[in-house]
Amino acid sequence: MSDLRIYKAKCLCGEVSFKAEAPQKDIGLCHCTMCRRWNSGPFHAIAIPFDALKVESGEENISYYRSSDYAKRAFCSNCGSSLFYHGDKIPEIAHEVYFSAGLLEETTGSKLAGHIFCASKGDYYEIEGDLPQHETV
Numbered sequence: 001m002s003d004l005r006i007y008k009a010k011c012l013c014g015e016v017s018f019k020a021e022a023p024q025k026d027i028g029l030c031h032c033t034m035c036r037r038w039n040s041g042p043f044h045a046i047a048i049p050f051d052a053l054k055v056e057s058g059e060e061n062i063s064y065y066r067s068s069d070y071a072k073r074a075f076c077s078n079c080g081s082s083l084f085y086h087g088d089k090i091p092e093i094a095h096e097v098y099f100s101a102g103l104l105e106e107t108t109g110s111k112l113a114g115h116i117f118c119a120s121k122g123d124y125y126e127i128e129g130d131l132p133q134h135e136t137v
Contacts, residue, residue, distance in 0.1 A: 007048065009103035011081035016058035018083075020099075022048035026113035027101045031121035034067050039082050042121070045098035046110065050086065053097050 003024045010017035025046050035043035055062065063077040070089035075082055084099040101108065114132035115121075127133055 005109065007046065007099075007108075008105045009099060010105060011058070011061075011076040011079055011083065011103065013076065013079035013081070015061045015078045016076045016081070016083060017056045018099075019054055019056055020048045020052040022052045024109060026110050027108070028098075028113050029115045030117055031115060031127070032117035033120050035085075035117070036122055038067070038073060039100070041125075042115070043082070043085070043098075044101040045085065046101050046108075047093075047096045047098050050095055050097045053084070053099070 004021055005024050007020045007022065008017070009019070025048065027044050027046055029042040029044055031042050058076070058078075061076050061078050062074050062083065064072045064074050066072045071085060071087040073082065074084045074086070081103065082100050083103065084097045086097045087093040101110070112131055114134070115127055116134045116137050118127060118133045119135040121127065
């Protein structure tokens, strides 16, 4: 039995839609300053192989912002939805893309796996529960 699943996602306005056939993954929460500014809170992300991400519609509406020397972030130029993060200059993760779990059209079968960059989380909320918390990555 395969652990592959098909993720289907779209932005708020529906102009950008994509899918990926990838292994079932749990969702990680990133609390770094850039992700919080990008999403107005922690970034709920699912990591999939970069080459598994297939844009089905609206590729012309995908804009990229190079948020650092090592990564870029994609968003819908029509509605502004955060689409995905790609650490394209980080050798350890350049083969992956982290897309926003909030874009998923269907139930995920996933659960929260843990938190990263907790040292830079906002002071206006607490991280609760027993999930792993990492100061950085």
